[in-house]
Amino acid sequence: MMIRLENVTKVYRVGVERIHALNGISLEVAENEYLAVMGPSGSGKSTLMNILGCLDRPTSGTYQLDGKLLTRMGAGGLASIRNQRIGFVFQSFELLPRLNALKNVELPLIYSGLGWYSRRRRARAVLERVGLTGRMKHRPNQLSGGEKQRVAIARALIVNPRILLADEPTGNLDSRTSEEILALFDQLHRQGQTIIMVTHEEHVAGHSKRIVQMKDGRIWSDLPRHEGPPGSADSAGGEGGSP
Amino acid sequence: MKLPRLPLAFVRLLIQSVFLALGQIWARKGRSVLTTIGIVIGVASVTAVIAALTGLRANVLADFESIGANKIFVIPDWPDHGPRQHAPWKEIMLWPEQFDGLLEHCPSVQHFSRIDHSGTTARRGEDSLDVQLIGIEPPWHEIENRFVTAGRPFTLIEHSAARAVCLITAQVRDKLRLDRDCIGQRIILRNRSFRIVGIIEPAAALGIFGGGQRSQEVFIPFRTSYKMSGGPIYGIAASRSPELSEEAQAELRFFLRRQRRLQPGEPDTFRAEAIQKYIQAFMGMAIMITLIAGGIVGISLLVGGVGIMNIMLVSVSERTREIGLRKAVGARPSAILLQFLVEAVVLCLIGGLIGVLIGQGLTSAMAAIPQAKLHRAYIPMWAIGLSFGFSALVGIVFGMFPAIKAARLDPIEALRHE
Structure with a gap:
């Protein structure tokens, strides 16, 4: 298994109160899976994403990525994991406004210690891959929402990540642009990319191959999505799964 | 906080940080120049005082020469x-x-x-x-x-x-x-x-x-x-x-x-x-003046340093989201620390450069006044080196706290920051 979470919990302290964001999550994700994590707000799906993306550490339980135990790693070690194995796509793109598309995409490679030339070469290649050949020198404020998200996806892909983590990637986009971005995800998945996506929209989740429903910090259901046209997918079930 | 493993990677990161800092400072030219005023005044005054003493010293040596060295x-x-x-x-x-x-x-x-x-x-x-x-x-x-x-x-x-x-x-x-x-x-x-x-x-x-x-x-x-x-x-x-x-x-x-x-x-x-004894006595006096001037300059550098610290703290809080993103894509805390430290040092060095230029202007002005008898005044190389050294030191000392603050930011919190 590429990703193996075992009995992961996350407890936050807010003042004297303790908030159990995750209540014993066990999850396995294999290579080239396309997983959608769904659930109402407060269900713990963002916390799960943060832990999967090595931005946060679980309070208890273990997280293995490619057989490597990440739970006891320090801040520097987790930074390297994020740098080399994980690509993030955020709802609000998170592009640096003063840098053009190329430089935004190069950003992770700066922290890999790569030289200028190879950074530039790889950034060009990956921008071509997401279909932004003509937009490389544009700054974020000169790009449309869909183009911005393509830049963000290119930035996530430039390190050839093991997992692509997307947090509501279409949340800030109109429906037509959303479909374009989702089509890009589908294409990446076909090329072998492992994708984990957080969403609360049925039609977005409809692009995935497996849907994990969360509620109150637990996995409520974990079902493969049956093949069919997007949107007509199974309405996330209440029965079965692992409560 | 470990440094990146390869020295080459570290050097690349350092160069990258310098360019980033220059870009950042250029984007906020007015604010940056105002911030460095303390450093500018400090460096300008110390270089001018040293230049004046150098001129004076040249005069004294010439005088003693005419009195007779034997x-x-x-x-x-x-x-x-x-x-x-x-x-x-x-x-x-x-x-x-x-x-x-x-x-x-x-x-x-x-x-x-x-x-x-x-x-x-x-x-x-x-x-x-x-x-x-x-x-x-x-x-x-x-x-x-x-x-x-x-x-x-x-x-x-x-x-x-x-x-x-x-x-x-x-x-x-x-x-x-x-x-x-x-x-x-x-x-x-x-x-x-x-x-x-x-x-x-x-x-x-x-x-x-x-x-x-x-x-x-x-x-x-x-x-x-x-x-x-x-x-x-x-x-x-x-x-x-x-x-x-x-x-x-x-x-x-x-x-x-x-x-x-x-x-x-x-x-x-x-x-x-x-007669050498008296030259030595004068040199002692010159060193005293230099030390007193150095003390005054120290105070203005301190004030300048606090200004730098303030602007760096503002910069860190303005760029919290950027720091969060950089961390999310794999910047180690040490890389963020380096970035902000380099920015503070570059800011101080720019202040030092402006200071040296103004100091040179003051020196030329002094040398042009015939009554002042300072036509031999010039800023020696070591004083320029010292000015830049001190500027960099101020940047490191006063940039350290904001840089540590940036390096310790939690990436999740930082990305949520508005």
């Missing part, structure tokens, strides 16, 4: 310890006969003259003038390198018989409204009439000691002077060469100790000092 003064002085520490003046003062036979016993000394130096008023008819009255012996001309330009020097007879003759400077002649050719005319010194036998050339104009007063001099034979005043006297000697100065001083010391019957182990009751 000149040695022998002056009476109380020892700073021992039984004679509070001895009466009679035991300390030099007597003319103590110098008898000096040249035979001090082979490194080429010339020696006893000097009886006092102030008095020279009169001629209605005119009077405050002058330096200096009793000299024949070798004085060689030691001071000042010769008679009109008339003649004292004869040996005039010296040994203590005649009432004098040599005057052209300035004394003019101030007393004597004839241009005044040889043979008389002036009154200490109620005694002296015949002028010659005009002596003025002392080389000194930048710092005020040449004007010095050249109002009247010279009379030493014995004539000593008979009238009874001292106190001192001696000046010239070593055979500047290199022999130390040896000449040692010989003079040995000779005078014997003449004054000082017991072995007893401290000297006089000083035999070369």
Whole structure:
């Protein structure tokens, strides 16, 4: 298994109160899976994403990525994991406004210690891959929402990540642009990319191959999505799964 | 916080950080320049002060050069310890006969003259003038390198018989409204009439000691002077060469100790000092001024540093989301620390550069004022190096806290920041 979470919990302290964001999550994700994590707000799906993306550490339980135990790693070690194995796509793109598309995409490679030339070469290649050949020198404020998200996806892909983590990637986009971005995800998945996506929209989740429903910090259901046209997918079930 | 493993990766990150910092500063030009004002003022003032002192020092060295590097003064002085520490003046003062036979016993000394130096008023008819009255012996001309330009020097007879003759400077002649050719005319010194036998050339104009007063001099034979005043006297000697100065001083010391019957182990009751001593004294003073100026500059650098810290804290909080993103894509805390530290240092170095340029402007302005006599002033390379070094240090010291704050930001919190 590429990703193996075992009995992961996350407890936050807010003042004297303790908030159990995750209540014993066990999850396995294999290579080239396309997983959608769904659930109402407060269900713990963002916390799960943060832990999967090595931005946060679980309070208890273990997280293995490619057989490597990440739970006891320090801040520097987790930074390297994020740098080399994980690509993030955020709802609000998170592009640096003063840098053009190329430089935004190069950003992770700066922290890999790569030289200028190879950074530039790889950034060009990956921008071509997401279909932004003509937009490389544009700054974020000169790009449309869909183009911005393509830049963000290119930035996530430039390190050839093991997992692509997307947090509501279409949340800030109109429906037509959303479909374009989702089509890009589908294409990446076909090329072998492992994708984990957080969403609360049925039609977005409809692009995935497996849907994990969360509620109150637990996995409520974990079902493969049956093949069919997007949107007509199974309405996330209440029965079965692992409560 | 570990540094990246490869030195090459670290160097790349450093270069990247410098470009990033320059971009960041350029994007906020006005604010950045205002922030560095403390550093600018500090560096500008320190470079200007150092330049002025350098100019002054060059003047002093040139002055001492003209006085003569092989000149040695022998002056009476109380020892700073021992039984004679509070001895009466009679035991300390030099007597003319103590110098008898000096040249035979001090082979490194080429010339020696006893000097009886006092102030008095020279009169001629209605005119009077405050002058330096200096009793000299024949070798004085060689030691001071000042010769008679009109008339003649004292004869040996005039010296040994203590005649009432004098040599005057052209300035004394003019101030007393004597004839241009005044040889043979008389002036009154200490109620005694002296015949002028010659005009002596003025002392080389000194930048710092005020040449004007010095050249109002009247010279009379030493014995004539000593008979009238009874001292106190001192001696000046010239070593055979500047290199022999130390040896000449040692010989003079040995000779005078014997003449004054000082017991072995007893401290000297006089000083035999070369002109270098005074140069050293000036250098000491210059170092003091530099230190005081350094202290003032230190305060302004401190104020400047606090300004830098403030702007860096603002910068960190403005760019919280950016820091969050950089961390999310794999920036280690050390990389973020480096980025902000480099930005603070670059900001300070820019301040230092502006400061040095303004300091150069001030120096050029100083050098252009003729009365200031600072035409030799310039900013030495080490002062420029020091300025940049201190600027960088201020950046590191005051940039450290904001940089640590940035490095410790939690990426999740930072990305949520508005």
